[in-house]
Each structure stands twice: as structure tokens, then as C-alpha cells.
Amino acid sequence: MTSTSTVYVVLAALCWGVSGGIGGILMADGWDAFVVSFYRGVIGLLFVFVWLALRPSGSGLASRQLWFWSAIAGLGVAGNFAFYFVSIAQGSIAIAATLMYCAPVFVYLVSFALKLERPTALNLAAIAVVMFGIVLLTQIYDVGAGSVTSIGVGAGLLAGLSYAVFILGFKYAAPHGSPQAILTIAFAVLATILIWPGDVNQTVGVLSTPDWPLFVALGVFGAGLSFVLYIVGLNRIAPAIASILAMIEPVIASLFGVVVLNESLVGPQIFGMGLILVTVTALSVDSNV
Numbered sequence: 358m359t360s361t362s363t364v365y366v367v368l369a370a371l372c373w374g375v376s377g378g379i380g381g382i383l384m385a386d387g388w389d390a391f392v393v394s395f396y397r398g399v400i401g402l403l404f405v406f407v408w409l410a411l412r413p414s415g416s417g418l419a420s421r422q423l424w425f426w427s428a429i430a431g432l433g434v435a436g437n438f439a440f441y442f443v444s445i446a447q448g449s450i451a452i453a454a455t456l457m458y459c460a461p462v463f464v465y466l467v468s469f470a471l472k473l474e475r476p477t478a479l480n481l482a483a484i485a486v487v488m489f490g491i492v493l494l495t496q497i498y499d500v501g502a503g504s505v506t507s508i509g510v511g512a513g514l515l516a517g518l519s520y521a522v523f524i525l526g527f528k529y530a531a532p533h534g535s536p537q538a539i540l541t542i543a544f545a546v547l548a549t550i551l552i553w554p555g556d557v558n559q560t561v562g563v564l565s566t567p568d569w570p571l572f573v574a575l576g577v578f579g580a581g582l583s584f585v586l587y588i589v590g591l592n593r594i595a596p597a598i599a600s601i602l603a604m605i606e607p608v609i610a611s612l613f614g615v616v617v618l619n620e621s622l623v624g625p626q627i628f629g630m631g632l633i634l635v636t637v638t639a640l641s642v643d644s645n646v
Contacts, residue, residue, distance in 0.1 A: 365590030366602045369583045374454070374609025376579025380442050381450050381618050383571055388563075390442035391555035393575065396563060397438055398551060400576020401584060402544035408585055409537040417534020427539045430526030431546025436519030438580075439551060440512040447509030448495075450614030451622055454607035455494055455630050456513030461640050462487050463521035486636045493629025536588045544580070604634050 376397065383393050409416060417423045437457070444453035462484055468474035495510045523543070530539045552560070563572055611630070614620035622630070 362590040362593035363602065365586045366594060367605060369587035369590065370603050370605040371609055372578040372583035372586070373606045375613060376575055376583070377441070377445065377450050377454050377606075377610035378613030378617055379571055379575045379578070381445050381614060383568060383575070384442065384446045385618065386568060388568070389556045389559050390446050391439055391551055392559045392563065393442050393572075394435075394438040395548065395551040395555050395560065396572045397575050397579045398435065398544050398547040400573065401580025402541065402548055404577070404581030404585060405537055405540040405544055409535070409541045412535070412537060415535050416538040418538055420533040423530050423533035423538065424542060426526050426530035426533070427542035428526075428546050430523050430530060430539060431543035432550070433519050433521070433523030433526055434543055435547040435550045437516050437523060438547065439554075440516035440519055444509050444513035444516055447506045447512060449509075449620045449622075450618065451607070451611035451620060451630065452494055452509065452626075453513045453516065454610035455633050456491065456510070457516040457520060458604075458607045458637055459487060459491070459514065459517040459633065460520035460524065461637055463518045464524060465640065467521060467525070480640070483636050483640050487633055487640075490629040490632030490636065493625045494633065495629075496623075496626065540584055540588070604638050607634060 380390075380393050380397070384390060441453055441457055444456065465474070465476075465480060465484065469476050491510075491514075526543070527539060563569060566572075607630070611622070615622070
């Protein structure tokens with residue numbers, strides 16, 4: 358079963374990587390980042406709702422703690438989707454995906470701030486290496502580089518922070534109900550939040566646009582099928598292994614940006630990306646974040 362679970366997690370990471378590319382294509386066609394995020398979440402909601410309907414036992418929907426922490430997870434995933442696509446729109450898929458992958462670093466920082474975990478020399482050194490990698494990747498030391506705007510960098514980091522909020526919310530909701538119930542509540546919260554900042558005309562226009570297959574693919578790969586595969590796979594595989602396998606997401610997203618959208622990265626950026634991916638993966642393995 359472990360090999361099958363590994364395949365599930367790999368497929369989920371592949372789906373997430375491809376979804377970043379699909380979102381990039383849609384925004385290059387003029388679609389608003391919030392509209393793209395909204396439809397990604399709504400289609401994901403349909404998937405997990407069907408999953409809950411097919412397997413309703415042990416849902417825990419009567420638990421207030423489940424609703425509270427699932428809503429927190431929903432805030433996190435809403436921010437993750439929205440900030441991720443804003444970052445892509447303001448920079449590149451490679452940079453946005455790699456910055457989002459920094460989520461475990463934010464989990465550490467929140468844990469330190471709340472005194473849930475004590476910082477060690479190794480943890481602090483790893484965080485410093487990640488920060489150095491971010492400097493190289495975003496080229497913030499070179500004002501004229503033009504590869505990404507400050508909004509793009511900030512949005513990418515906020516996407517990572519939001520994902521950390523999702524991780525914590527899901528973690529605390531898990532003892533009170535089933536994954537499908539948690540995700541259903543979380544995606545419902547996402548849909549409620551992201552319907553407001555998007556362009557209303559575009560939100561309605563998606564229903565009749567020739568681009569609707571891309572929106573469906575985005576929702577299926579980016580939120581529906583991927584989350585189901587990841588949760589099912591994670592039940593039978595060590596979180597440390599899952600963290601390593603998740604490295605596929607930013608790599609696939611970056612390749613998609615280079616091959617399909619003609620994005621490019623210079624040497625220092627590639628080195629910075631490598632530092633971030635390797636260090637964050639090591640942090641995740643060490644702590645099972």
C-alpha cells in the first residue's frame with residue numbers, strides 16, 4: 358500500500374504544479390487572479406462535497422471545534438490560492454511556486470512565536486539559508502532586474518504564510534472529524550471569501566467563455582482531485598516522505614512556466630530556488646511539518 362500511497366502523493370504534487378501553469382495561462386489571457394482562484398476553489402468544493410456525500414460516516418459535523426478549525430483552514434486555503442495567483446501575475450510561476458513552498462518556515466516561525474516549539478541552532482540556520490535563497494530567487498538586490506515586482510514577492514510569501522495557516526487549521530480540525538468534512542467546510546469558506554474581490558463581470562463571464570475547459574481543468578487538478586489524492590495518500594505514508602515528494606510541485610510549475618509561457622531564470626535564481634527547495638524539504642523531514 359505504501360507504493361500506491363506514494364503514487365497518490367506524487368500525482369497530487371503534479372496536479373498542483375500543473376494548476377499553477379493553467380492559472381498562468383488564464384491570467385495571461387486577461388482573467389483576474391481572484392476570479393481564477395474562486396473557480397479553482399468552487400470546483401474543488403464540488404469534489405470534496407461528493408466525497409463527503411459518498412463517505413459521510415465519522416464526519417464530525419456536529420462538533421464546534423471541527424467547524425472552527427476548518428474555517429481557519431478555509432481562510433488559509435483562500436489566501437493561498439489568491440496570493441499565489443497574484444504572485445504569478447506580478448512575477449513568474451517559478452518564483453511564486455517556490456516562495457509558496459516556504460510554508461513550513463512560517464509554521465516554524467508561528468510555533469516559535471506561540472512558544473509551541475523552541476528554536477534550535479539548526480532550525481535558525483535553515484531559516485537563514487531559506488531567506489538567502491529568497492534574496493537570490495527574487496533578485497531584490499538588483500533593482501533593475503525586473504523579474505518580479507515587490508507585490509509579486511510579497512504575494513508569494515503571503516501564499517506560503519496562508520498555506521501554513523491551512524496546515525495548522527487542518528491539523529487541529531483533524532481529531533474532530535473526517536478529512537472530507539474539513540475540506541468541504543474549508544472550501545465553502547474559500548468560496549464565500551473569494552466571490553467578493555473578483556471582477557463580477559468576469560465571474561459571470563466564465564460560464565460562457567471558450568476558456569471554460571481551462572477553468573474546469575484548474576479546479577479538478579488544482580483543488581478537487583489533487584486534495585483527495587493527497588489526503589488518501591498521506592494516510593498511509595510518512596509525512597517526511599510526503600514533504601520530499603511535494604518538492605515536485607514547484608519544479609513542475611517552474612518547468613511549465615519555462616516551456617509553455619516562455620519564462621526564464623538566471624543562474625543565481627536557479628541556485629536560490631535549489632537552496633530553498635532542499636532546505637525547506639530538510640526542515641519538513643526533520644519536523645514532519
